[in-house]
Amino acid sequence: MMMIKLNINNRGPYNFILDTGVGLMVITEPKLIDSINVVNPRTIKLAGLGESDSFEAFVTPHLNVHIPGLLSSNISAAVLKTDYFNLSGYVGMPVHGLLGYEFFNNLAVKINFTDSTITVCSPKHLKPFKRSQKIPITIEEQKPYMNAMITFPDGNRISNKFIIDLGAGHPLSLENLPQNNALPKKTVKANLGVALNGPITGYVGRMAAIEMGKYKIKKVITSFPDIDYIKRNYSVKRDGNIGLGILKRFNVIFDYTNNLMYLKANERFNAPFEHDMSGMEYYTAGENLNHLIIGRVEPGSPADIIGLIKDDEITSINFKPVSKMSLEEIDAYFKTTERSLLLEIYHDKKYDRVIMTLKQRI
Template sequence: MTNYNLSATLMSDRKTYYPLILLLLIIFSSISTAFAQYFELTNKSKVNIPFKMVRNMVILKLNINDRGPYNFILDTGVGIMIITEPKLIDSLNIPDKRTLRLAGLGAGEDYEAYVTAPLKIDMPGIKGVGVGAAIFKKDHFGLSNYAGIPIHGLLGYEFFNKLVVKLNFTDSVLTAYKPGKLKKIKKFEALPILIENNKPYITTTVRFCDGSERKCKLIVDIGAGHPLSLDNHRVNRWPTEKSIAANLGMGLTGPISGEISRVTQLSIGKYGLNNVLSSFPENQNSAYFTSRDGNLGMDVLKRFTVIFDYENNLMYLKARGNLKEPFEHDMSGMEYYAGGAGLKHVVISRVEPGSASDDIGLAKDDEIMSVNLKPVANMSLEDLDHLFKSGDGRGVLLEIYHDKQYSRVILTLKRRI
């Protein structure tokens, strides 16, 4: 997404749970197609809802069955509502639910999920209509560990299919409009999108290191933290120059390996972004991805104010003024997650061979106690992410707990790509 489920490898590429959700979507859709599932405004023509931006994820608070609030990731790359916290099964008092076993994905309860009848879902000024959810009996995603705050699920297509949704990343405000009530969009560029399998696709142009250009059909995926990912499922492989081997997550059959490199330019409508980082995962099951070339992630999308209008097959973009900011990859060479009481402990889950962290002997299961003399309990994982991307050659003082001993080491950041 490694022996603590998916949380560790989510550090590299948060969308590695995609094959599991895709298979669930196929089965769940066949069960629920007879029911309309959408969100609507309760009285006004538009409503503003604050969101929290955590590690390139849009997190909304919502209530379910008059309980909550619960933290849900808004994710255009997910076709159904997913409750990832099994403890909610009892606390929400959901009597009408069916057990769904995902054949071929494991034995026992490991890959069993509940499919619920419509739930009462609401947030200020918005309510769900006929929206049910899938609830896994075990937490396969580890999203709370990845975010450093409790995460209870994923909210996808149903939130967008009957609303016009504007994401303002400058103010961290989501504005939802009734269809036809969107105004004052003269400064936005309208781009056509295609809704397939409950997900939005856009056609972009990617220029590579050899000067070649290719049209790429990408999922517009606000749940993916990376800038760009291009699927290597074709004979005509993508041209790359300098690249680094990378652990891109954990799939159902094991780790997803691949490369991280850069493309010369990514063009989205009239906008061009240069020297963009891109993941190139290997060993993908082509059955999942035959109709797409990859996905466009939040590290690009957050540089715009974005409006989704599924009903009219349009996406509107307006640059925020930071298009020229460089795309930087982690310079520490380690992945880490939040654990322990209150998710206040930061534990290393993986160290990349030959990286800055490997050079000073950091290892899996080491705990980071403080950074530059500041306790990590007073920092967010996003604070650490920014620090570990902050500059080639920068020294960072770490206090590490390893093998029941404390030590201080200086980590010298090293740009690898």
Template sequence: MLIIFGCSGRGYAQFFQLTEGRNQVSVPFKVVRNMVIIRLKINNNGPYNFILDTGVGFMVITEPSLVDSLNILDRRTLKLAGLGEGDDFDAFYTSPLNIEIPGINSVGVSAAIFKKDHFGLSNYAGMPIHGLLGYEFFNRLVVKINFNDSTLTAYRPGKMKTPRKYEALPITIESNKPFLKTCVRFCDNSERKCKLIVDIGAGHPLSLDDNNANPWPTQKTIAANLGMGLTGPISGEISRVRQLDIGKYSFTNVLSSFPAKRGDDTFIAERDGNLGLDVLKRFILIFDYSNGLLYVKPRTNLKEAFERDMSGLEYYAGGDELKRIVISRVEPGSASDDLGLAKDDEILSVNFKPVANMSLEELDHIFRSGDGRGLLLEIYHDKQFTRVILTLKRRI
């Protein structure tokens, strides 16, 4: 989720198109820790790894070193702001770049380049991440995201046959983001009609913004770090809603984030929250911005339970090869907090398997694999090697 100030100079069209003679192009993608990642080249350099993010108003390069490697000379400064507890900060805004995905090229697309890496996305993903690709990729193409075979297919407008066995949901494009109207039922059986950003760049299932005028009915909640915004960590609470309706499909007992309201609410758009990838990846998706439609087709994992980490650990990949797993935060009152694990401790192995041979996604899966499950962790703590038995605990 990103809001950018100081960009009123964008008076020209920015979009992607298929190369001449092509009506559709398919490219592979990866899903890493609930992020859709594609590869692209910029100014004949790369390839670079970019997160596909419908919640981003325009392209963002998060790796500051690309300013020099891409030989970007025309740099204007703009102000960035977004969810988070820190101050706004500056970034460069580039002249149009030459961006290439096999069979697809950019027209007039510029980018904001961080002067400092505020996200740490490479450490979070355990692989190099160079930026976020948003609205410009979707505004002139029809984009199908098939999570069954990890293939993205882009169609020239008007060249995709009307998809069968999909439900067509009306969306609106506002502030360069797609919005969908949904129905949410809460613990007290009350229902609310909600206007949500369809945000494939958000890993959570559902997030509902602060609503002082009409607070959301919640039952059990836990305080949590909800992720990293542009200006720092996003604090708030996590609870569950009884039911979430997406078209004719219903999800029950859905985890929902409730971000704390920031003092300055000028960054909040007219919305109730956003719908993240932990729900959206349960469908094959087709975004058709020009016709105001989102097509959805359910996958076999549609009814899987929504689970959250049960260890209480947040961690990132460190070291030159991103093979070290370092704890960045321990959730108060969690199983790991009870054991005395702490920030900057390093996880060396889980059940005798070295974490250097595991992906972060494998670790995520293990740490949400079952209430009461015991795990043997080897930890480097306070300059000593130690082994502890961590008993997973579902807290919400």
């Protein structure tokens, strides 16, 4: 995730995920409503993908939002009454909310994934990257969309409309294949993330390629949400979304004012796409988010074969305590290459050491 620090009503700093997939600013930490001195907020219902029904949030009066170099007034936000996302647990650091359309609306936003910097300016002063690819986009319902060509495993090429979603960790998601019974032959069952009202389940496989302007990216890890969890009532018709797993292979400029996005490949462009090879999902917990808890184990996977189960705690990997690692480092252990790992597990009030042999599953 792309994290940015900001102050609200002269309080903070708070950690917000930069997310083109949201319109209204979302505060996911309910306690913030007291910290930023919000008075008389009104209540609304929010609905989205997932398992549960609509849920409630407060809508704040106008807030003052300060990011180094920028001060915005009259910004409204939705404050969730309950932290449904548990973003802090899945990111491995405190997360207080999501910042989307309000940040991108009147600015040209240049994101350099090479050195992890964001530069903003007035669109009229924008200087694109040299030799970058200009991509037409549309801004619909406060979100950016683009067309990209998908090559399917059977060689068919189809143009699809995608939301450009910096807040989605996956590379690519296609929402029209499950309902057409056209999934790739090799897929694995997976939890695909958390949407507005709960987790989204589905499958993960590969598409042969995606073409974005002059760029062609091959063997792309792709998510396929279950049709039971997709409500086909979007006000903007789309085929899926392009997430951070693809976007971080470029340095990117968003220019909403002129309906443009600029892409320039960076050093990550040719890196192979790999998915988790353990068959387990995990999150961080505890006051300091330094406990790694298994949330789900896929039947028949390497994690299942060695007897790991939900709620087991992983305390070390190859003798290195997980409390000393970021979630990004931990992810790299489980999806970089096929190999064996020595894990220390806390289970039934005792510690065990087990060897897990990773296996590429898609």
